[in-house]
Amino acid sequence: MTLSRKCVPFTPFEGNLSKSTIAIVSAGGVHLKDQEPFNIADELGDLSYRVFTNEVNSSDLKVTHHHYDHSDADKDINVVFPIDVLRDLQTEEFIGGIARKHVGYMGYTMQLKAMYEGTAREIANEIDKGSRADAVVLTGG
Amino acid sequence: MKGIPTVLITVSPEVSAQMRPPRALYPNGFKNGNSLGKPGMRELQRSVLRDALSLLTIDTRPGEVVTRDYPDYGDYHEPPRVRKASKTDA
Numbered sequence: 001m002t003l004s005r006k007c008v009p010f011t012p013f014e015g016n017l018s019k020s021t022i023a024i025v026s027a028g029g030v031h032l033k034d035q036e037p038f039n040i041a042d043e044l045g046d047l048s049y050r051v052f053t054n055e056v057n058s059s060d061l062k063v064t065h066h067h068y069d070h071s072d073a074d075k076d077i078n079v080v081f082p083i084d085v086l087r088d089l090q091t092e093e094f095i096g097g098i099a100r101k102h103v104g105y106m107g108y109t110m111q112l113k114a115m116y117e118g119t120a121r122e123i124a125n126e127i128d129k130g131s132r133a134d135a136v137v138l139t140g141g
Numbered sequence: 142m143k144g145i146p147t148v149l150i151t152v153s154p155e156v157s158a159q160m161r162p163p164r165a166l167y168p169n170g171f172k173n174g175n176s177l178g179k180p181g182m183r184e185l186q187r188s189v190l191r192d193a194l195s196l197l198t199i200d201t202r203p204g205e206v207v208t209r210d211y212p213d214y215g216d217y218h219e220p221p222r223v224r225k226a227s228k229t230d231a
Contacts, residue, residue, distance in 0.1 A: 008204045010163040011144035013197040022194065025147075028176070068173045076180030085177060085186045094191060128145055135197055137190070138149040138162075139176045 013135055016096075023099035023133035025123060027107025028073065028080035028141040029065025032056070037064035038106040045109030047119045051126060054098045058084050067108045068141035080139055099133035101126060107140055148196045150176045150189065153221045154206040161204035164196040169210045170217035178214055185213045 013020075029038050031050040039046040052061070061077045063070040073080045081104065089095045103123050109115045127133055147164065151157040152175065154167035168189050171178065178185040192209055201207060 008161045010203040011146045013146040082177045085190045135146040
């Protein structure tokens with residue numbers, strides 16, 4: 001197994017979960033039904049991402065991704081994008097709140113440099129500047 | 142930017158470990174497409190998400206994936222393996 005030569009980008013978590021606001025960033029190809037689907041026809045992958053607000057209705061989300069079986073996510077998006085689960089944890093006061101912005105992208109690309117230096121940074125900026133998140137849960141497919 | 146704490150939920154622990162995530166949870170035996178469990182199993186999904194978020198608050202070893210068992214999931218799926226690097230890859 002070849003480990004990444006990059007250092008582990010570890011940011012300490014300082015605070016209390018019950019007072020913290022959490023965002024979700026998913027590589028599972030999640031997007032709103034009225035947003036442009038990810039371009040699965042491009043063999044190099046789609047480097048774009050989609051942003052959702054904290055008011056997103058889980059039934060308005062869908063998956064466009066052809067590198068995993070998303071039939072279960074088609075029935076319940078929470079298996080890859082746990083927005084309703086996060087709301088449950090807010091209700092039970094396990095977390096403090098739901099971040100203003102959440103992100104979906106398609107976690108498959110042959111353009112690793114562009115993903116790492118472009119898309120990933122743009123998503124991080126989106127979350128850092130617009131979501132007021134104290135921490136992020138990352139999910140794949 | 143000072144950085145944002147993250148925790149990953151992965152169903153491909155060996156693949157994810159290559160990227161050395163700062164914190165990661167592998168729900169043992171969950172298949173691809175079931176990061177939080179199966180559709181409608183909300184209590185199981187809550188357990189997985191609570192455990193993932195809790196990794197933010199404990200001393201984990203950055204770059205390692207923590208495995209937890211969730212018997213309620215029912216099935217066991219072998220996770221994808223990483224192809225061994227050949228000499229030319231080293």
